[in-house]
Each structure stands twice: as structure tokens, then as C-alpha cells.
Amino acid sequence: MKTINYLKITTIAFALSLTQSYAVEKTTIKNKNIIVNSNDTLKSNKKQHSRLNFAITPPVVKATGDQLYCPQNTIKIVTDFTITHDPAETGTKAVYIQISSGYSSGFDQLMLSNPASHPNVTTSWDATAGKLSITSPTGADVLYADLVNAVKDVVFTNPSASASGTKTFSITIGNANYLPSTQHFYLFVPSIGITWTSAKAAAEASTYYGLKGYLATILSQDEAQLIGEQASGTGWIGGSDAETEGVWKWVTGPEAGTVMTYTFWNSGEPNNLGDEDYAHITQPGVGIRGSWNDLSNTGSLTPGDAYQPKGYVVEYGGMPGESPLEIAASTKITIPVATPGANPNPVCDSGTFTFTATATAGATISWYDAAVGGNVLGTGNTYTTPTITSTTTYYVDAGCASNRKSVTATVNTTPANPIAGQSTYSNCGPGSVTITASSNIGIINWFTASSGGTSIFTGTSFTTPTISTNTTYYAEASNSGCVNPNRAAVNIEIYTPPVVNDETVALCQNQTVTLDAGVSGMRYLWSNGATTQTTVVSQGGTYTVDVTSPSPENCTSRKTVVVEEHEVPEIDRIDVNGTRAIIYLKKETSYFEFSVDGVNFQDSNVFYEVPGGLQTAYAREKSGCGGDTQNFVVLVFPPFFTPNNDSYNDLWEVTGMENYPQAEVTIFDRYGKLVAQLNASKMSWDGTFEKTPLPASDYWYALKIDNTKPVLRGHFTLKR
Structure with missing residues (x-):
């Protein structure tokens, strides 16, 4: 299994090409003395055979130089660099230096600081891969001594003031990319249209300085970035779900048979179609840079198509029994960053503050009084200010002014009395x-x-x-x-405002009325302009008065007085039915009241049990504006009489008949016989006919008042 150091964020790879054998498919790799063609047996001349049989020990590369770096400056990537080699080998074709982790494309750059001092080498910078090649300007081998001197003068720079993190530089002999976190080597082999199975066989047939090759297995972000993003893999890798659809495993190298735990699939992938069982790094421009697609064994067969295989990625290292090569070394630079803690709590008016900060390992924290330049106030993880009386900003960095951070000591002023x-x-x-x-x-x-x-x-x-x-x-x-x-x-x-009560008052026709605010000792303002407690008005309407209490209260209450103009009632007629009388007016209003005795008045114009005889009807306005009277007669017909000379009901007579001189009453027995006749000269009947007492019985009467009024008829009882 791979040994992966996830703490190594950035790597720069140096690759030196040496005599090495490769077995690849549909491509040719040409080294110094050997040519290998796909599917061909090894072809060489005698000199080549003699070189193959000559035991050359791989060189040992050593580098030191873990350093701190401030952005916008340049720094040599090594503090020392050596190559220990077989005396039979004095040089090689090239050395490659790669930023293998933490690479920031478009900002990070490697270059030879003084090319004039190195006439025997030339350099080429690949900004996509983050890789610097050092070769001979003539194409011949470069002496190891010249390569060592050149590597010592290679510098790194980043022009961005906000650059951060760690950059790891890999120095490698051979054109494979070296990743320090795995100590493995990676090589992309171009081969247009190669199938996955052929690529797997070709990878496993190749070796690199004695390390057995296999289709790459990618277990970390470092590997994904180096192989897919920086090295433009665009080819087959060792993943497949051919065994169980949807269960992706690594099927090559030391990880063969293990389920993928780290994946970097393109958006929407894998789609797990039936025949798309093999993992492939996407072509640049397809989806997420360096991500993976699943393809069939052949991929697209259309020439030039984005999903036509362009080659495969071989990984070397980690197979059972293999020892790590020492043909690569690595150094790193760390951009020191100070991370201040939370600002201390504010104080009132004055006080001291203690700030804290942490920094990148190996960096020294310094505290300043200015964002740029300024005075060093102290060093270390803490800084305590002197007593200050106003809000003050301080600054901290870990050695790089471009990364200086601000911290604030807040002093708040206590307010004056409100x-x-x-x-x-x-x-x-x-x-x-x-x-x-x-x-x-x-x-x-x-x-x-x-x-x-x-x-x-x-x-x-x-x-x-x-x-x-x-x-x-x-x-x-x-x-x-x-x-x-x-x-x-x-x-x-x-x-407490003045207490007033709204009123409704009556104004009699053609008269005046005095309105009163109702509260004394105040200031007054009537709606008619009056400023006294009372005011006289002669017209109906709504009047208001603002009643204001004296200073300092000056509270105002408003009273509303509704003045209603009232008329004097006029009786039109009185209807009498038995002892019920109804008084009718020429104009009915709610403010009139009625009486039939001149003492007891009521709102209703209907009266019951009115005594018989001449009566007077009264109608008046309730507030005293005046009234009207009219006489009326109530005729009372006794329902019975008892002519027994006991002085109670001995005679039958019509009460009120005396008010009608022309009235006549005729009385009949039950058979219609006229038994008596009453008029102004004879107003009662004693129950006799021609002085003979008539028997107890019911008798009928007819009253004719005059020719203008109807005849009133009824009956009564004579009791003996």
C-alpha cells in the first residue's frame, strides 16, 4: 500500500532522465541507449546489449532546504543539493523540478536565477504542470556537476501578496513525476485509441529503475492534482466496476481488489452504464480539470473525440518487495502566516490589552504599530499594550510584511450625564x-x-x-x-380635565334659549364665538364649548349642546270609543306629551277608562314651549241597573248625554217593543213601562246625538 503524507500540501518535482527501459503500447520511448517499441521484442546493437548487461547503480539524489518564504520575493529552492552516481555515468539528459503539491497556476514560477553562469544547461518552464526542465542546449547529456550547480541556482517566486500555504519541490532524475507524499513516480504515456486492457498490460510490462509499473491508483488529493490537473493525464487509470456494477475498485498495483475510498469523479459520473466499466482521467476542457469519467474498454472510437483514449498513466512504486528509489528528493517552502486570536474585550475610557497570535511552524511573530513598515513593538505569541485612552489598531506578522494582519484594542468613552x-x-x-x-x-x-x-x-x-x-x-x-x-x-x-356633559336642549318657536357650559371658574370658547360660561341662541343646531382649566393644567374638555327647535302642538281631533280616547295632533313629534286631566301627562296619545261626561284633552311641548286643549264627551252606557230603590243603580242613564241637547235614546225590550224614550228633558229610565215595572231581562238602546253623527246601539241588563 502507498504511504501518503497528507500534511505535505505542495510538491515540486525535479526529474533527471537516465538510462531506463520501458514497455509501452502504441508509443515509442527513446532513452540514451535503448529504443523500445510496443508489441516488439527488444532491438539493440552490441553496444546496447553491452550497456544492458553493465550494472549501473541508480544515482542518489539528496536535497535540503525547508525554508520560510515571503510572497513577491524570490528564494532558492535548495540550501544544498547533491547527486551521488555510478562513476560509469557522468551525466544524464535532463533534470525536472516540479511543484508537486500546493501549486498555484499562473502565480507560482520556477526559474534559473543567473543563466549566464550556466552555459551548459538550458531551462524550460511548463506553467500547466508547474514543472521546470533543465537540459542541454545541444541535446547531449548534461554533466551531473553542471546539473547540481544549476539546481542550486533555481529560484521560486510568486507575485501575489496574498499567497499562502506550503509549496513542495520534487527533484527527480527521469521524466516521471515524483510525489514526495507517496514516494511514487507517475508517467503519462501517450497512445491514441489504446484500450483499457491493453493499457493495463503495457503499464505492467514497464519498469522504472527496477520499479514495476501499473495503471495508476489515486488515493489522495495530492495524487489527483499531480496526475490529473498538473500532468494533464487524459488517459486510463486502474479503476473498474466490471466485477460488480456500481462497486468501483482499484484493480491494479498494490491496491488491487480494494474499494475506492477517495474518488474525483466528474459531475454526473460515474453513470454506471452496463459497459462503461473503466476509469479514465478527462481530457482538459471536459468538466472539472483532472476529474474522472467511466468509459467502455475502447472509449470513443471517433478520432479526435473528447472521450477517445489519448494514453494511460503508469505509476511506479509500492509493489511487494520493492525498495524506494533515491533518484528523487524534495524540499519545501512555507509562507509564514500569523493568525491573531480574537480581539480582547473593549474597555471603558482607558486600559491595557493583551493580544495573542499563532504562526506557521518555525516563524517568529512580530507586533507593529503600522500596516506597512512602522516600529516593532514586541515579538512572541503575546503582546500587552501600554495603557491607552483611545481605540488603537496594531499589526502582527510572522516575518512577511505582505501578510501583516490587524488587531484592534477598543476603548469606549463613558458618556456624560444624560x-x-x-x-x-x-x-x-x-x-x-x-x-x-x-x-x-x-x-x-x-x-x-x-x-x-x-x-x-x-x-x-x-x-x-x-x-x-x-x-x-x-x-x-x-x-x-x-x-x-x-x-x-x-x-x-x-x-384631570374639566368634567363636562353633553346636552340636548329645546328651543321654543320664535324664542331664545340660554346654553350653559356647566362648569364655573374656567376659560370658555363657544363655537359661536362667545367666551362666557353661558351664551344665548335663537336658532337650532349643534353648539360646542371648549372648557379649559386654569394654568398650570390648561386642560381642555369640549362640551356639545344640541339645540332642537320645538313647535307648539295643535289638537286636530279626539276619537272616543267607549271609555277609550285618542288625541290626534295636526303634526306629531316625539317632544309632545298628552293628558286628559291636565295633571298627569304621558307620551302616548291613547287613554283608557276615561270618565264619562265632558272631558278636556291636553297636548303640550315637554320643555314648556306651550300646548293646546280641546273638549270632548265620553258617553258611558251602564251595562246593567237594579231598580230596587236601594239608592244604588236604581236608574239607567247615559253619562255625558247632557252635553248633547238634541240627543235622543230609545229603549226596546227583547222583542223590539219600544218601552222608553230619553231626551234632554228626561235623562234616565226607572225600568217601568207606563208605570208598570218591567221584568228583569236584557234591553236594547239606540242613541242618536244629531243628524251628523252615527246612531250608537247596544244593550244592557235590568236586574230585579
């Missing part, structure tokens, strides 16, 4: 009152007590809830937690 807009407010009757207070700084909090308690409102203007008694509120000034304990009292006095 000032109330008014010491006393008043309100006429219960209600809300808007009171105000101000401070030279900060905010105003309102309380119901002179100390302690909980704020009930925040703001310079406070509208109280409805209050009905004298109340005091207290304004407190506060500025970001700095509180002035001296609260300003604001008093509210509740005054």
Missing part, C-alpha cells in the same frame, strides 16, 4: 406621553427606577404606555457597554 428634554411633562387625563433625553455619545436607555432594573426602551425619544397617575421615568446614557450611572429623572404629571 440631559432630559424636559424635567417635567404633563398630560390631561390618562394617555401616552413622548419624553426625550440626549447624550453626548452612545445611546439612551429608559428605566422605571433610579438605579438597577431592566431597560424598558432604548432611544432618545420614548413614547410611554398609557398612564393614569403621576409617573417618573429615568434616562441612562450608555456607550458600547460603558454606562454613566447618573440617571436623569423625567416626571410626568397627569391632570
Whole structure:
């Protein structure tokens, strides 16, 4: 299994090409003395055979130089560099230096600092792969001594002030990419249209300085970035779900048979179609750079198509029994960054502050009084300020001014005593009152007590809830937690407004009426302009008077007086039915009242059990504007009489008949015989006919008052 160091974020790879054999398919790899063609047996001349049989020990590359780096500067990538080699080998074709992890494309760059001092080498920078090649300008081998001197003068630079992290540089002999976190080598072999199975066989047939090859297995982000993003893999890798659809495993190298735990599939992949069982790094421009697709064994057969295989990625290292090669070395640079802790809590008026910060390992933290330049105030993970009286900004870095961070010591000023807009407010009757207070700084909090308690409102203007008694509120000034304990009292006095009652008064026709505010000792203002307690009006309508109490209250209440013009009633007629009488007026209104005795008046114009005889009907206006009277007669016909000379009901007579001189009453027995006749000269009947007592029985009568009125008929009983 691979040994992966996830703490190594950036790697730069140096590759030196040496005599090496490769077995690949549909491509040719040409080294110094050997040519291998796909599916061919090894072809060589005698010199080549003699070289193959000559035991050459692989070189050993050593490098030192774990350093701190400040962006926008240049730094040599090594502090020392050596290549120990077989005396039979004095040089090689090239050395490759790669930023193998933490590479920032477009910003990071490697270059030879003084090319004029190295006439025997030339350099080429691949910005996509983050790789610097050092070769001979003539194509011949470069002496190891010249390569060592050149590597010592290779520098790194990044022009961005915001650059951060760790960059790891890999120095490798051979054109394979070396990744320090795995100590493995990776080589992309171009082969247009190669199938996955052929690529797997070709990879396993190749070796690299004695390391057995296999289709690459990718177990970490470092590997994915180096193989797919930096090296433009665009080819087959060792993953497949051919065994169980949807279960992706590594089927090559030391990880063969293990389920993938790290994956970098392109968006929507894998789609797990039946025949798309093999993993392939996407072509640049397809989806996420360096991500994977699943393809069939052949991939697309259309020449030039984005999903036509372009080659495969071979990985070397980690197979059972293999020892790590020492043909590669690595160094790293770390951009030191100071990370300040949280700003200390603010203080009121003055105080000291202690700041803390952590930094990249190996870096020294320094504290400054300016964002650029300035004075060093202290060093170390903590810094305590002197006593300060105002908010002050300090700065901290870990050796790189471009990464300097700011920290702030906040000093808040305690406000002066709050000032109330008014010491006393008043309100006429219960209600809300808007009171105000101000401070030279900060905010105003309102309380119901002179100390302690909980704020009930925040703001310079406070509208109280409805209050009905004298109340005091207290304004407190506060500025970001700095509180002035001296609260300003604001008093509210509740005054009682004058008590008035609305009225409705009557105004008699063609008369005047005096309106009264009803409260003495006040100021008055009537709607007709009068300013006295009373005012005289001669017309109906609605009148108002504002009644204001004396200072300091000055509370005003408004009284409304509705003046109704009332007419004098006129009786039109009185209808009498038995003892019920109804008084009708020429114009009916609600403010008239009625009576039939001149003493007891009522709203109803209907009267019952009116005594018989001549009566008087009364109608008047209720408030005394006047009235009208009219006489009427109530005729009462006794329902029976008892002519037994006991002085009770001995005679039958019509009460009220005396008011009609022309009236006549005729009385009949049950058979219709006329038995008596009454008129103005004879007003009663004693129950006899021709002086003979008639028997007890029912008798009928007919009353004719005059020719203008109907005849009234009825019956009564004679009892013996």
C-alpha cells in the first residue's frame, strides 16, 4: 500500500532522465541507449546489449532546504543539493523540478536565477504542470556537476501578496513525476485509441529503475492534482466496476481488489452504464480539470473525440518487495502566516490589552504599530499594550510584511450625564406621553427606577404606555457597554380635565334659549364665538364649548349642546270609543306629551277608562314651549241597573248625554217593543213601562246625538 503524507500540501518535482527501459503500447520511448517499441521484442546493437548487461547503480539524489518564504520575493529552492552516481555515468539528459503539491497556476514560477553562469544547461518552464526542465542546449547529456550547480541556482517566486500555504519541490532524475507524499513516480504515456486492457498490460510490462509499473491508483488529493490537473493525464487509470456494477475498485498495483475510498469523479459520473466499466482521467476542457469519467474498454472510437483514449498513466512504486528509489528528493517552502486570536474585550475610557497570535511552524511573530513598515513593538505569541485612552489598531506578522494582519484594542468613552428634554411633562387625563433625553455619545436607555432594573426602551425619544397617575421615568446614557450611572429623572404629571356633559336642549318657536357650559371658574370658547360660561341662541343646531382649566393644567374638555327647535302642538281631533280616547295632533313629534286631566301627562296619545261626561284633552311641548286643549264627551252606557230603590243603580242613564241637547235614546225590550224614550228633558229610565215595572231581562238602546253623527246601539241588563 502507498504511504501518503497528507500534511505535505505542495510538491515540486525535479526529474533527471537516465538510462531506463520501458514497455509501452502504441508509443515509442527513446532513452540514451535503448529504443523500445510496443508489441516488439527488444532491438539493440552490441553496444546496447553491452550497456544492458553493465550494472549501473541508480544515482542518489539528496536535497535540503525547508525554508520560510515571503510572497513577491524570490528564494532558492535548495540550501544544498547533491547527486551521488555510478562513476560509469557522468551525466544524464535532463533534470525536472516540479511543484508537486500546493501549486498555484499562473502565480507560482520556477526559474534559473543567473543563466549566464550556466552555459551548459538550458531551462524550460511548463506553467500547466508547474514543472521546470533543465537540459542541454545541444541535446547531449548534461554533466551531473553542471546539473547540481544549476539546481542550486533555481529560484521560486510568486507575485501575489496574498499567497499562502506550503509549496513542495520534487527533484527527480527521469521524466516521471515524483510525489514526495507517496514516494511514487507517475508517467503519462501517450497512445491514441489504446484500450483499457491493453493499457493495463503495457503499464505492467514497464519498469522504472527496477520499479514495476501499473495503471495508476489515486488515493489522495495530492495524487489527483499531480496526475490529473498538473500532468494533464487524459488517459486510463486502474479503476473498474466490471466485477460488480456500481462497486468501483482499484484493480491494479498494490491496491488491487480494494474499494475506492477517495474518488474525483466528474459531475454526473460515474453513470454506471452496463459497459462503461473503466476509469479514465478527462481530457482538459471536459468538466472539472483532472476529474474522472467511466468509459467502455475502447472509449470513443471517433478520432479526435473528447472521450477517445489519448494514453494511460503508469505509476511506479509500492509493489511487494520493492525498495524506494533515491533518484528523487524534495524540499519545501512555507509562507509564514500569523493568525491573531480574537480581539480582547473593549474597555471603558482607558486600559491595557493583551493580544495573542499563532504562526506557521518555525516563524517568529512580530507586533507593529503600522500596516506597512512602522516600529516593532514586541515579538512572541503575546503582546500587552501600554495603557491607552483611545481605540488603537496594531499589526502582527510572522516575518512577511505582505501578510501583516490587524488587531484592534477598543476603548469606549463613558458618556456624560444624560440631559432630559424636559424635567417635567404633563398630560390631561390618562394617555401616552413622548419624553426625550440626549447624550453626548452612545445611546439612551429608559428605566422605571433610579438605579438597577431592566431597560424598558432604548432611544432618545420614548413614547410611554398609557398612564393614569403621576409617573417618573429615568434616562441612562450608555456607550458600547460603558454606562454613566447618573440617571436623569423625567416626571410626568397627569391632570384631570374639566368634567363636562353633553346636552340636548329645546328651543321654543320664535324664542331664545340660554346654553350653559356647566362648569364655573374656567376659560370658555363657544363655537359661536362667545367666551362666557353661558351664551344665548335663537336658532337650532349643534353648539360646542371648549372648557379649559386654569394654568398650570390648561386642560381642555369640549362640551356639545344640541339645540332642537320645538313647535307648539295643535289638537286636530279626539276619537272616543267607549271609555277609550285618542288625541290626534295636526303634526306629531316625539317632544309632545298628552293628558286628559291636565295633571298627569304621558307620551302616548291613547287613554283608557276615561270618565264619562265632558272631558278636556291636553297636548303640550315637554320643555314648556306651550300646548293646546280641546273638549270632548265620553258617553258611558251602564251595562246593567237594579231598580230596587236601594239608592244604588236604581236608574239607567247615559253619562255625558247632557252635553248633547238634541240627543235622543230609545229603549226596546227583547222583542223590539219600544218601552222608553230619553231626551234632554228626561235623562234616565226607572225600568217601568207606563208605570208598570218591567221584568228583569236584557234591553236594547239606540242613541242618536244629531243628524251628523252615527246612531250608537247596544244593550244592557235590568236586574230585579
